[in-house]
Amino acid sequence: MGIAALNPFHGLDSSPMPIHSPWRADFPGILALEAEGQTYLDSAATAQKPQAMLDALLGYYAGGAANVHRAQHVPGERATRAFEQTRDQLAQWLNAADSAHILFTRGATEAFNLLAYALESEFQAGDEIVISALEHHANLLPWQQLAQRRQLNLVVLPLDGAGLIDLAQAAQLIGPRTRLLAVSQLSNVLGCWQPLGELLALGKAHGALSVVDGAQGVVHDRHDVQALGCDFYVFSSHKLYGPDGVGVLYGRKAALQRLKHWQFGGEMVQQADYHSATFRGAPLGFEAGTPPVAGVIALGAALAYLSGLDHAAVARHEAALHAELLAGLNARPGIRLLGLPQVALVSFIVDDVHNADLAHLLTEQGIAVRAGHHCAMPLLNSLGLSGAIRVSLGLYNDGEDLQRFFTALDKALELLR
Numbered sequence: 001m002g003i004a005a006l007n008p009f010h011g012l013d014s015s016p017m018p019i020h021s022p023w024r025a026d027f028p029g030i031l032a033l034e035a036e037g038q039t040y041l042d043s044a045a046t047a048q049k050p051q052a053m054l055d056a057l058l059g060y061y062a063g064g065a066a067n068v069h070r071a072q073h074v075p076g077e078r079a080t081r082a083f084e085q086t087r088d089q090l091a092q093w094l095n096a097a098d099s100a101h102i103l104f105t106r107g108a109t110e111a112f113n114l115l116a117y118a119l120e121s122e123f124q125a126g127d128e129i130v131i132s133a134l135e136h137h138a139n140l141l142p143w144q145q146l147a148q149r150r151q152l153n154l155v156v157l158p159l160d161g162a163g164l165i166d167l168a169q170a171a172q173l174i175g176p177r178t179r180l181l182a183v184s185q186l187s188n189v190l191g192c193w194q195p196l197g198e199l200l201a202l203g204k205a206h207g208a209l210s211v212v213d214g215a216q217g218v219v220h221d222r223h224d225v226q227a228l229g230c231d232f233y234v235f236s237s238h239k240l241y242g243p244d245g246v247g248v249l250y251g252r253k254a255a256l257q258r259l260k261h262w263q264f265g266g267e268m269v270q271q272a273d274y275h276s277a278t279f280r281g282a283p284l285g286f287e288a289g290t291p292p293v294a295g296v297i298a299l300g301a302a303l304a305y306l307s308g309l310d311h312a313a314v315a316r317h318e319a320a321l322h323a324e325l326l327a328g329l330n331a332r333p334g335i336r337l338l339g340l341p342q343v344a345l346v347s348f349i350v351d352d353v354h355n356a357d358l359a360h361l362l363t364e365q366g367i368a369v370r371a372g373h374h375c376a377m378p379l380l381n382s383l384g385l386s387g388a389i390r391v392s393l394g395l396y397n398d399g400e401d402l403q404r405f406f407t408a409l410d411k412a413l414e415l416l417r
């Protein structure tokens with residue numbers, strides 16, 4: 001079964017000192033779910049939102065909504081200023097050289113599709129796009145479809161026994177025909193940081209463009225995109241404690257200049273007549289139509305909230321929760337973890353128990369976890385699995401959440417075995 005067979009050991013202490021979250025009260029959604037009898041352990045799918053973000057969202061609408069970049073009136077100017085302030089905040093968050101390197105999309109999935117269409121002219125038949133075996137569908141299907149449209153070779157980097165992209169094999173597979181390398185920073189199934197430095201260096205040595213899926217990674221650490229050295233970095237707002245419907249695409253200046261426009265209309269146009277048009281460069285040239293104005297402004301509020309936290313304290317809290325989760329799962333016979341998860345989440349299977357049956361019994365007890373293939377169907381198929389249970393953590397989770405999960409898990413397994 002490959003990496004699914006790892007972590008079979010048992011017998012660890014599953015009753016550590018209680019872990020409390022000092023930020024839990026900042027998230028009304030998590031408190032509302034708790035009052036409803038629900039324990040939310042699915043933050044890798046989408047995170048609950050801080051009150052500061054909710055206030056900004058309501059404030060924008062209640063204070064007078066307006067479109068951006070289109071009017072000189074007061075509400076329009078106010079909305080534009082707030083919208084562009086978020087772009088500035090993101091440039092600081094990622095240490096981008098300039099806020100013009102930040103593009104807004106309507107989700108991470110749209111950002112990957114933007115890249116796949118806007119870079120299509122860069123490829124010729126027989127060129128190679130390289131991905132890894134653990135990619136989320138969002139960072140697989142756009143490249144798969146581009147390969148089919150342009151008669152390209154889609155090369156899949158295999159994983160080693162720990163669930164990491166195998167660097168020795170990557171060095172053999174990334175070569176002179178590689179035009180683009182697209183890999184995840186932190187696996188949404190395996191929970192392990194990938195060796196991006198080495199992988200990006202391999203791609204750069206052959207002149208390949210690089211795309212990093214940071215949807216999970218951006219939540220659990222601060223990443224310097226200039227130090228990372230990637231051409232593009234993609235993530236979604238809703239996992240970073242922000243609103244739905246907003247994606248972020250960072251691009252290096254030289255890489256952004258290689259993009260061809262892919263959506264047309266609205267303020268992305270520079271000059272237009274009935275038979276021809278010219279278009280703006282990045283960022284506005286790739287933000288056709290009315291953008292998610294409220295969502296972008298609310299993302300700025302979420303970033304301001306996160307920036308005000310003690311990042312070392314958050315990291316310690318998440319690490320302690322993750323260690324307690326690992327210990328509790330490893331102490332229960334028949335549970336096998338996928339890979340060697342390092343942060344925030346754990347995916348697991350139980351011998352002779354179907355993941356859907358277990359998820360159903362957990363749901364009946366008010367435990368919100370994810371079951372299935374986690375939008376990484378090829379990875380689960382390669383492991384010979386129809387699915388797995390995933391428990392994922394946010395900074396608002398605490399030890400009591402995990403104890404409720406373990407109690408429900410024990411009851412469910414008692415019924416299923």
